[in-house]
């Protein structure tokens with residue numbers, strides 16, 4: 001049971017759920033930088049929340065969660081694609097002993113962007129950070145913006161495991177049954193969320209309820225950066241600026257903040273980029 005996401009549906013009451021458990025996908029994500037433990041926890045919570053929310057949306061595109069803080073956590077970005085891949089990064093300041101109170105600051109906000117793909121219109125929602133808590137912020141946002149009330153449970157073992165559970169009302173949900181299920185789900189412990197399988201968790205919480213558990217979807221850490229995306233960025237800079245960067249350094253280098261991959265171009269590469277819009281040789285410049 002690693003890096004799995006399961007959808008489930010209660011037979012009555014029009015209520016659905018999603019269970020998620022990440023280990024190596026989360027470990028890879030937080031190992032891209034030297035994050036303090038508290039930032040690893042926020043990244044884990046954001047990673048789980050975005051993978052859970054992405055599963056509630058029928059989309060071929062992406063869900064991006066961007067947290068802009070005014071405290072020690074300046075910026076956090078988490079992106080989940082329809083194929084189960086997830087990537088994320090955080091920018092932070094201060095020493096390794098960050099406290100939770102100083103993390104988000106006074107004027108933090110959370111931006112959630114849904115890009116359905118296929119050239120369809122993007123949807124963006126913006127909300128203020130509530131109670132210095134990503135979970136409280138998300139639940140507040142979902143309650144206000146979605147017509148479908150949603151509850152989340154998140155669990156984290158910093159740098160090792162991240163897990164979560166989501167329950168969501170579908171149209172015409174039975175409010176009493178919803179309350180019954182959320183009271184049951186509130187009894188889950190952090191250890192149970194992190195260490196039990198989907199089957200064990202659902203038996204532990206809902207053994208008297210009738211529900212259908214759907215097959216697992218595999219989740220993974222994967223970055224969607226590519227040579228062509230960096231080339232497009234270089235083209236956007238313009239030849240004069242790109243060459244002035246090359247002039248200052250021996251190579252033109254771009255490091256992806258999500259996956260630490262470095263794209264390196266020399267004078268010949270830049271000439272090819274501005275002449276043809278792409279690289280002449282593709283394989284030997286990724287490090």
Ligand SMILES: [Zn+2]
Pocket residue numbers: 223224225256257258259260261
């Ligand atoms: Zn990347």
